[in-house]
Amino acid sequence: MKFPIIVLDLDGTLLNSKKEISDRNYNAIMDCSNLGMKFIFATARPPRAVRSFMNEEILKVGSFVYYNGAYIDCKHTGIYKHISIESEVTAELIDYCLNCNPDLDLSLEVKDEWITLREYDYSTVMQVKDNPIVKPLEELKRLEASKILFSGKIDMISFQEKFKMKLNILITDNGNLVQVSSPKASKENAVAALCKG
Known part of the structure; x- marks a missing residue:
């Protein structure tokens, strides 16, 4: 064949x-x-x-x-x-991003589970049918994420410089959504x- x-x-x-x-x-x-x-x-x-x-x-x-x-x-x-992204790197990324912008829309995908810090209507922002599960910050920081997503104001040059050796960083949706995964x-x-x- x-x-x-x-x-x-x-x-x-x-x-x-x-x-x-x-x-x-x-x-x-x-x-x-x-x-x-x-x-x-x-x-x-x-x-x-x-x-x-x-x-x-x-x-x-x-x-x-x-x-x-x-x-x-x-x-x-x-x-x-x-x-996955190692939990230590997940925690480092979350801390960095929230220190830069506490109101950042940040969520994690772990296999087929979508998780976030707070209630938010993602259907309007990301054009999806379902909203993520809300979990506490400390629990999110312990996860080995398949992917981390965020949108909102953040200095992307500094972010990329800090994490470029630890993560794959993909900016999509006309620069409005950042998708992060393991470099492997x-x-x-x-x-x-x-x-x-």
Whole structure:
């Protein structure tokens, strides 16, 4: 077989502008799967978001890379991997950010759980259906996060200088959202691990 594995991103690739899989794309995936081709879906999104976009048939044929490689879920090979931010670095980042701006909108993703410090209507800011679970500061600082997200005013040059050797830092949504993950986490590494499995 010329292409035994196909890797697809979601946003801007598999999903259309309405965040849907077109009939054409769905049929192509199912036809390729019936020929024995394997699929890896690699995204920055969390598992719950992926489940909301994809039907059961697509979920069954794929292996999944979430949070840009920080979390791998493959029922076919039994590979489950979490490449997290160490809790000490999580605590350092939270302290630094909140010292810079106590009102910063900061939240953590841990596998498929979204956690924050205070009640906030994220549906208007991040265009999501659900809001995160609220937990105390000390509990957040002990977590090994898949991803840390924040928005609000902060000196990004100083932030990047301080954390560039410890974290992957991605600025998205026209500069309004900062997404942070382990430097060991990448789609490339996750796909390579799945291909070996």
